[in-house]
Amino acid sequence: MKLQQVKAEPVLKNISELPIGVFDSGIGGLTVAAALHRRLPGEDIIYLGDTARVPYGTKSDQMVRRYAIECALFMLNQGVKLIVVACNTATAVALPHLRELLRVPMIGVVEPGVEAALKQTGSGRIGVIGTPSTIASGAYQSRLRELAPAADVYGQACPLLVPLTEEGRLEGAIVDMVLKDYLSGMRQKNVEALILGCTHYPLLKPAIARFMGAGVELVDSAEATAHAVEDALLREGLLRTHGRGRVKCYVTDVPRQFNRLAKLFFGEKVSAIKTKVHLQALD
Amino acid sequence: MKLQQVKAEPVLKNISELPIGVFDSGIGGLTVAAALHRRLPGEDIIYLGDTARVPYGTKSDQMVRRYAIECALFMLNQGVKLIVVACNTATAVALPHLRELLRVPMIGVVEPGVEAALKQTGSGRIGVIGTPSTIASGAYQSRLRELAPAADVYGQACPLLVPLTEEGRLEGAIVDMVLKDYLSGMRQKNVEALILGCTHYPLLKPAIARFMGAGVELVDSAEATAHAVEDALLREGLLRTHGRGRVKCYVTDVPRQFNRLAKLFFGEKVSAIKTKVHLQALD
Numbered sequence: 001m002k003l004q005q006v007k008a009e010p011v012l013k014n015i016s017e018l019p020i021g022v023f024d025s026g027i028g029g030l031t032v033a034a035a036l037h038r039r040l041p042g043e044d045i046i047y048l049g050d051t052a053r054v055p056y057g058t059k060s061d062q063m064v065r066r067y068a069i070e071c072a073l074f075m076l077n078q079g080v081k082l083i084v085v086a087c088n089t090a091t092a093v094a095l096p097h098l099r100e101l102l103r104v105p106m107i108g109v110v111e112p113g114v115e116a117a118l119k120q121t122g123s124g125r126i127g128v129i130g131t132p133s134t135i136a137s138g139a140y141q142s143r144l145r146e147l148a149p150a151a152d153v154y155g156q157a158c159p160l161l162v163p164l165t166e167e168g169r170l171e172g173a174i175v176d177m178v179l180k181d182y183l184s185g186m187r188q189k190n191v192e193a194l195i196l197g198c199t200h201y202p203l204l205k206p207a208i209a210r211f212m213g214a215g216v217e218l219v220d221s222a223e224a225t226a227h228a229v230e231d232a233l234l235r236e237g238l239l240r241t242h243g244r245g246r247v248k249c250y251v252t253d254v255p256r257q258f259n260r261l262a263k264l265f266f267g268e269k270v271s272a273i274k275t276k277v278h279l280q281a282l283d
Numbered sequence: 284m285k286l287q288q289v290k291a292e293p294v295l296k297n298i299s300e301l302p303i304g305v306f307d308s309g310i311g312g313l314t315v316a317a318a319l320h321r322r323l324p325g326e327d328i329i330y331l332g333d334t335a336r337v338p339y340g341t342k343s344d345q346m347v348r349r350y351a352i353e354c355a356l357f358m359l360n361q362g363v364k365l366i367v368v369a370c371n372t373a374t375a376v377a378l379p380h381l382r383e384l385l386r387v388p389m390i391g392v393v394e395p396g397v398e399a400a401l402k403q404t405g406s407g408r409i410g411v412i413g414t415p416s417t418i419a420s421g422a423y424q425s426r427l428r429e430l431a432p433a434a435d436v437y438g439q440a441c442p443l444l445v446p447l448t449e450e451g452r453l454e455g456a457i458v459d460m461v462l463k464d465y466l467s468g469m470r471q472k473n474v475e476a477l478i479l480g481c482t483h484y485p486l487l488k489p490a491i492a493r494f495m496g497a498g499v500e501l502v503d504s505a506e507a508t509a510h511a512v513e514d515a516l517l518r519e520g521l522l523r524t525h526g527r528g529r530v531k532c533y534v535t536d537v538p539r540q541f542n543r544l545a546k547l548f549f550g551e552k553v554s555a556i557k558t559k560v561h562l563q564a565l566d
Contacts, residue, residue, distance in 0.1 A: 051334050058449070063335055063536045132539060163446040166341070174464060177457050242375055253346045256415060 029086030057131025311482030312369030340414025
């Protein structure tokens with residue numbers, strides 16, 4: 001019997017060569033993937049949108065934690081070097097829990113958003129808007145108060161803004177009336193910075209800016225998060241600077257409006273998209 | 284060795300004693316369960332709301348079919364005598380498929396809504412509103428044209444109405460402006476009847492009636508479906524008339540707003556609710 005010679009593969013690839021994983025409850029997190037791709041064009045990015053179960057923002061904390069673990073396990077199977085939790089609800093409700101369970105470095109959207117907001121304000125009157133779950137979790141509010149105990153922090157849930165955005169309504173009388181309803185209190189309190197605590201909200205930036213007025217800085221977590229990822233990779237010596245990174249997009253369902261929405265959130269046509277995956281369910 | 288005597292149980296219970304199963308993508312289908320409970324107070328009702336994956340109306344047809352099969356299998360395990368598909372999207376997209384797979388009698392909300400609408404109209408100008416999936420499926424429109432080939436049928440997707448209702452906004456300037464946006468075309472076409480093709484819409488009935496005007500009959504599928512269930516059970520000799528039926532409610536997630544929404548849709552406090560179940564996932 002002749003023994004077959006097996007060529008030994010190196011056990012560990014150079015870790016910096018591995019992709020970055022970005023997951024979200026749906027397609028909105030592509031705003032974060034796009035910001036990351038612009039800032040770190042050498043990095044491969046694997047995106048996962050849990051479109052079969054979107055939205056997370058109206059579900060229970062327990063359910064959001066379970067879904068987030070399933071998404072993170074998918075990313076581990078893809079062999080990523082770092083996970084970005086692009087969903088504000090998942091970050092607010094599940095990130096501490098994920099960090100207890102898994103050793104891969106993880107970055108959420110709350111911390112970078114908070115830090116960017118604090119850089120903008122003098123007196124420390126800061127507003128944050130998000131889904132009902134994000135606001136009820138108090139994640140933004142408590143982190144702001146931790147880092148700036150003297151800050152005045154105001155939170156406001158805006159449940160209609162996600163469906164408005166997904167319908168493609170970014171301007172117009174209905175949008176203005178809904179914003180007035182949600183943001184009048186915020187405006188009266190003269191906030192200096194307003195954190196857009198949901199991946200969808202940056203698309204409403206022009207309308208929100210018009211309502212809040214020129215003096216109010218709108219903090220886009222997507223940009224701040226891309227910055228935080230760059231810092232983390234530099235610190236760990238894991239930045240990949242050569243070559244041209246690819247963005248590969250997985251979803252758990254391919255809904256009717258998928259192509260229109262993907263283009264809306266990513267800003268350009270995403271290639272290698274629409275690969276449907278099945279998440280490992282936790283029982 | 285002593286043989287143990289086993290008391291023989293009758294293999295088949297009297298089928299009419301079995302409960303009716305009602306399932307929906309979420310909590311909205313409680314409007315159908317409530318109508319059924321009012322019309323058939325002797326019947327036990329098992330309700331299942333798939334709150335862990337709500338809404339269905341923006342997901343792909345393939346995904347909605349899969350979720351609907353999982354809900355129907357849950358009902359079979361509960362030993363129901365008849366299944367009501369209370370979700371308009373699931374009825375429109377998945378009911379024909381479910382009927383091919385399963386032998387238990389099934390009633391959806393489209394057919395009863397169509398029949399009720401046709402009873403109301405003389406000339407046959409009929410509108411139907413629903414989620415994007417329901418309207419895109421053409422289920423209402425094609426059934427109307429089958430039964431009344433001369434009818435003029437108009438469909439309109441109204442994606443914001445579900446989030447508005449779930450936020451508790453049933454009246455007010457925002458609701459009026461959204462209705463004007465969706466329904467102006469319908470009003471110009473002078474429809475005589477408007478089918479409310481989503482479980483949530485009956486809650487907006489006063490606002491819709493005000494906008495459409497007194498001459499337009501609003502067809503509530505919940506009432507029409509309860510009527511159809513009664514007819515089917517009478518025809519099969521399966522009606523349970525004695526005693527006081529119980530409504531038992533299962534959900535796949537218990538979201539933050541659950542109690543408020545359940546009361547809103549059921550009209551009274553539901554007892555034996557909040558029992559969380561895990562659906563058998565199809566791979």
